[in-house]
Amino acid sequence: xxxxxxxxxxxxxxxxxxxxxxxxxxxxxxxxxxxxxxxxxxxxxxxxxxxxxxxxxxxxxxxxxxxxxxxxxxxxxxxxxxxxxxxxxxxxxxxxxxxxxxxxxxxxxxxxxxxxxxxxxxxxxxxxxxxxxxxxxxxxxxxxxxxxxxxxxxxxxxxxxxxxxxxxxxxxxxxxxxxxxxxxxxxxxxxxxxxxxxxxxxxxxxxxxxxxxxxxxxxxxxxxxxxxxxxxxxxxxxxxxxxxxxxxxxxxxxxxxxxxxxxxxxxxxxxxxxxxxxxxxxxxxxxxxxxxxxxxxxxxxxxxxxxxxxxxxxxxxxxxxxxxxxxxxxxxxxxxxxxxxxxxxxxxxxxxxxxxxxxxxxxxxxxxxxxxxxxxxxxxxxxxxxxxxxxxxxxxxxxxxxxxxxxxxxxxxxxxxxxxxxxxxxxxxxxxxxxxxxxxxxxxxxxxxxxxxxxxxxxxxxxxxxxxxxxxxxxxxxxxxxxxxxxxxxxxxxxxxxxxxxxxxxxxxxxxxxxxxxxxxxxxxxxxxxxxxxxxxxxxxxxxxxxxxxxxxxxxxxxxxxxxxxxxxxxxxxxxxxxxxxxxxxxxxxxxxxxxxxxxxxxxxxxxxxxxxxxxxxxxxxxxxxxxxx
Numbered sequence: 001x002x003x004x005x006x007x008x009x010x011x012x013x014x015x016x017x018x019x020x021x022x023x024x025x026x027x028x029x030x031x032x033x034x035x036x037x038x039x040x041x042x043x044x045x046x047x048x049x050x051x052x053x054x055x056x057x058x059x060x061x062x063x064x065x066x067x068x069x070x071x072x073x074x075x076x077x078x079x080x081x082x083x084x085x086x087x088x089x090x091x092x093x094x095x096x097x098x099x100x101x102x103x104x105x106x107x108x109x110x111x112x113x114x115x116x117x118x119x120x121x122x123x124x125x126x127x128x129x130x131x132x133x134x135x136x137x138x139x140x141x142x143x144x145x146x147x148x149x150x151x152x153x154x155x156x157x158x159x160x161x162x163x164x165x166x167x168x169x170x171x172x173x174x175x176x177x178x179x180x181x182x183x184x185x186x187x188x189x190x191x192x193x194x195x196x197x198x199x200x201x202x203x204x205x206x207x208x209x210x211x212x213x214x215x216x217x218x219x220x221x222x223x224x225x226x227x228x229x230x231x232x233x234x235x236x237x238x239x240x241x242x243x244x245x246x247x248x249x250x251x252x253x254x255x256x257x258x259x260x261x262x263x264x265x266x267x268x269x270x271x272x273x274x275x276x277x278x279x280x281x282x283x284x285x286x287x288x289x290x291x292x293x294x295x296x297x298x299x300x301x302x303x304x305x306x307x308x309x310x311x312x313x314x315x316x317x318x319x320x321x322x323x324x325x326x327x328x329x330x331x332x333x334x335x336x337x338x339x340x341x342x343x344x345x346x347x348x349x350x351x352x353x354x355x356x357x358x359x360x361x362x363x364x365x366x367x368x369x370x371x372x373x374x375x376x377x378x379x380x381x382x383x384x385x386x387x388x389x390x391x392x393x394x395x396x397x398x399x400x401x402x403x404x405x406x407x408x409x410x411x412x413x414x415x416x417x418x419x420x421x422x423x424x425x426x427x428x429x430x431x432x433x434x435x436x437x438x439x440x441x442x443x444x445x446x447x448x449x450x451x452x453x454x455x456x457x458x459x460x461x462x463x464x465x466x467x468x469x470x471x472x473x474x475x476x477x478x479x480x481x482x483x484x485x486x487x488x489x490x491x492x493x494x495x496x497x498x499x500x501x502x503x504x505x506x507x508x509x510x511x512x513x514x515x516x517x518x519x520x521x522x523x524x525x526x527x528x529x530x531x532x533x534x535x536x537x538x539x540x541x542x543x544x545x546x547x548x549x550x551x552x553x554x555x556x557x558x559x560x561x562x563x564x565x566x567x568x569x570x571x572x573x574x575x576x577x578x579x580x581x582x583x584x585x586x587x588x589x590x591x592x593x594x595x596x597x598x599x600x601x602x603x604x605x606x607x608x609x610x611x612x613x614x615x616x617x618x619x620x621x622x623x624x625x626x627x628x629x630x
Contacts (some may be wrong), residue, residue, distance in 0.1 A: 011298055015078040015353065028564055032065050032554055034557035038548065048546040053535055057546060060528040067521050073514030074352060077357030081461050088122045088288035089306055094271055095296035096130040103139035104195055110140065112163040114147050114253050115154040118225035121239055124254035124286040132229050132259035134220050139197045140205055141214055142256050144236045146193050148246045153186050154303070163299035164190045166469065195440030207448035231406055231411040232259040233281065254286055258411060266413040272443035276435035279375060280410035285403060291375060295366040298470035301330065305467040312459045321375040324448070327367040328352070330466030333474055337581040340479040341589035342472035348383045349576035352460045358511030360458025363448030367468040377434045380455030439605065442489030449493070449500060449516060453507040479589065480597045481583050485603035487522040494520035495609050523605060526598035533595065
């Protein structure tokens with residue numbers, strides 16, 4: 001406690017050994033400079049064999065040098081956050097395809113956040129179904145009934161994790177559970193629900209008996225296809241209703257289903273469009289000051305996560321400048337040696353802490369808590385202090401039916417035309433004035449950048465127990481497709497007028513600029529990698545030397561930079577919890593990514609920026625057959 005009585009709600013610690021690492025980094029920088037000096041001084045004369053190849057290598061090494069400088073921004077000033085203590089939160093869960101994202105996986109995520117250790121009257125959960133699937137709505141309806149038993153069970157027995165599937169899998173022997181009778185009963189209820197939803201998903205339709213369970217199914221009468229339907233909105237549980245109670249008589253969180261209106265002639269802007277529709281709708285229903293969004297495959301693994309996030313927002317001295325708190329991700333299906341390098345281990349355990357030390361991490365689209373005002377376009381100013389505590393009830397005396405009818409309008413496909421949600425167009429990127437940004441495959445990254453450019457900071461929180469557990473790509477095609485989308489999206493941001501290289505100049509720290517550029521440079525790195533992978537090998541066959549002899553002093557910087565870089569990379573990977581074989585697989589997959597994903601991402605970004613192709617959003621599959629899992 002300070003002399004003025006101030007007690008911080010969170011602690012920030014700078015990583016140990018920063019001075020040693022910076023000296024190490026400077027030594028590599030010196031080695032790189034010597035390599036470039038050698039390459040420049042020893043260029044073959046005009047007419048000598050290998051002159052242009054040598055110049056090509058010089059250009060590639062210059063590019064690698066620039067890329068390396070950007071990576072230092074992710075490591076130069078790492079900080080780690082720790083919660084010390086804890087005080088209306090609206091949760092957005094997004095799904096897009098019931099085939100790729102099975103309803104039971106979605107429901108487990110919804111149930112895990114419904115059961116947060118937080119006052120239920122201050123908690124609302126919204127499921128955005130971009131597919132407008134009747135099966136997903138049915139699954140959510142069944143989950144709303146199961147929640148009346150599940151939430152009290154979780155709180156009574158302090159269950160962790162609160163995803164039913166993950167919890168039941170964690171119990172190897174039911175006889176070891178003290179509450180055996182209650183455990184058997186709740187597991188049977190879950191299995192019954194799972195069987196009903198599974199049968200409906202397998203048939204691809206609902207029976208008349210199932211449809212008669214709720215009036216909401218009538219909204220599918222006008223449904224034509226996944227790309228052509230009215231807004232479908234249903235408040236399944238109204239937290240303010242005295243009758244919305246669990247089996248112990250306590251109030252339940254509000255639970256809402258939304259499928260925004262879609263028409264073939266109107267762009268729906270994929271996940272960003274769905275999120276913006278949610279933001280408009282929730283303002284009429286609950287209007288919490290904190291928005292928490294999580295992907296449907298990323299269940300809550302820690303029921304205290306809401307309280308952890310609020311520590312950063314509510315800190316008296318530092319909380320007023322925090323726009324969003326980004327949690328790290330964990331994955332339940334990653335093998336010990338990470339065959340396809342899907343866990344983004346070093347990014348989560350090292351690089352994002354480096355970004356945090358320079359003003360905050362990127363917004364990665366899931367596991368994130370946002371201050372509502374920042375998503376609505378507000379710039380940071382000193383008046384922002386504690387403003388989010390103000391209570392604002394949007395409901396007044398409006399009936400549930402009236403509320404649903406008024407809210408549907410806000411999710412229409414034409415709502416953004418000629419309103420404050422309108423957009424200004426750039427060459428190829430649409431930058432919405434309010435809400436998430438459009439026109440980019442990584443709409444979350446550009447949204448986070450735009451928020452930080454308005455003066456806000458962000459926080460990266462990486463607790464020992466991962467707050468969110470999801471599903472990583474487990475096949476090579478899935479991995480390459482995912483990275484192709486990421487590389488393409490980040491390169492599109494670099495090419496746009498909202499590029500971190502110039503739009504962010506003077507608005508965010510230089511270190512954070514370099515951090516954004518690091519990911520933006522993924523795509524163009526393919527060319528230097530391809531050049532180094534192909535050309536020197538061909539000239540080696542001809543006997544033309546492109547590197548210094550081992551007896552030459554110029555060999556020293558080459559040997560030092562290569563050995564030091566890979567040694568540190570290995571140490572970093574092992575420190576992050578990986579294995580030696582996992583690190584080797586990571587190096588192998590990076591070569592695959594740079595020579596395929598990044599190349600195709602670069603080509604697509606150029607075509608889109610020139611207007612020759614349209615934006616597409618590829619969803620990574622969340623399921624795999626037994627052979628693939630093995």
